[in-house]
Amino acid sequence: MPLSPKVPTPTLERLATYYTILSDLKSRQADTISSADIEERTGINAAQFRKDLSYFGEFGRPGVGYAIDELHARIGRILKLEKTQPVILVGAGNLGSALVGYPALRADNFRIVAAFDNNYNKIGKQLWDLTIRDITRLVEDNATLGARLAIIAVPVGAAQDVAERLVEAGIKNILNFAPVVLRLPRDVIVRNVDFVQELAVLSFHLPDPTTNP
């Protein structure tokens, strides 16, 4: 593994947010942006923005701000978004279908190149423009596909097995939608998206039902 700077995960999450904003501005032909504009658009304060960038060298010019094209390209390189990244999807259910059809993924250079499932009623059928593949062929198929990112969108009970197959297929960077904690070798990076967890955090912040609203 190459040495990469030790960058906090929240910084990476914010970089992705800046990238989204910059993509939008770029499409509207804007030239420069200040850290105050970034704060205005994202709610992330200007000092934090400058600190996030500081992990990666010098950016922008005092009094001038940041050239949008350049900043967009540099963050794109940092996050490895300049070239299309092939992504494997496992789980051709409702969520998997929504992900394959999700327009923003393609816009940002992630392309789901193959969808796998273990259900013989689904294997061979179409999921948008993909033919659903047999999960038992994952290792073999990825030797050709060469994906290094994968999305798990299977029920809880199947997620651990799927994750192990992905690792076996050489995929160590996994986005997991199953609400379960995967147990994998230490060098595998998993990001969990748990809808229930998100709602639970919001629910905590609801006013107490015993008080008048």
Place this chain on the structure above:
Amino acid sequence: MPLSPKVPTPTLERLATYYTILSDLKSRQADTISSADIEERTGINAAQFRKDLSYFGEFGRPGVGYAIDELHARIGRILKLEKTQPVILVGAGNLGSALVGYPALRADNFRIVAAFDNNYNKIGKQLWDLTIRDITRLVEDNATLGARLAIIAVPVGAAQDVAERLVEAGIKNILNFAPVVLRLPRDVIVRNVDFVQELAVLSFHLPDPTTNP
């Protein structure tokens, strides 16, 4: 607004994870759990687990551990998961459909009680067991529905308008799937789920393509 303890968001996220684990253990008739077991199952270290609980008083007994039923019930009360929470969905597209059909939401007491859209080809049609409603009737309909949580699953261009309508309908706790930063009054709590951001963070951690894998 009632006073609530100032609890860090990562603590709330972890509480939701503990809750998921405890629900699972409870359904398997387990009695007690130690903080070391929690670490083993979640990867969250035992000291962090105890610190997370410490925001909410005394839990567990030294040498005995935590009674699963009690811990589950208390975390459920903290996150307001004991009673069914009605949730409004805006956006009856692929992602919205996947969310309505998502089994874990219902299991954890979140119930999507209404789905709204602005597309006249969708309004009046079925989305699972829901009849898709007209977004222009949101304020009026929620006077009856009484939801205080909502999910935005609309395209980027519509998200800000939808969010403002939700606030007008009295909903101040929003889970937003549109990859855009919403500008809303300060008392509105938004959680953003951005699939591209998640993949971008994973992408950052991929080995450099210029080195041999």
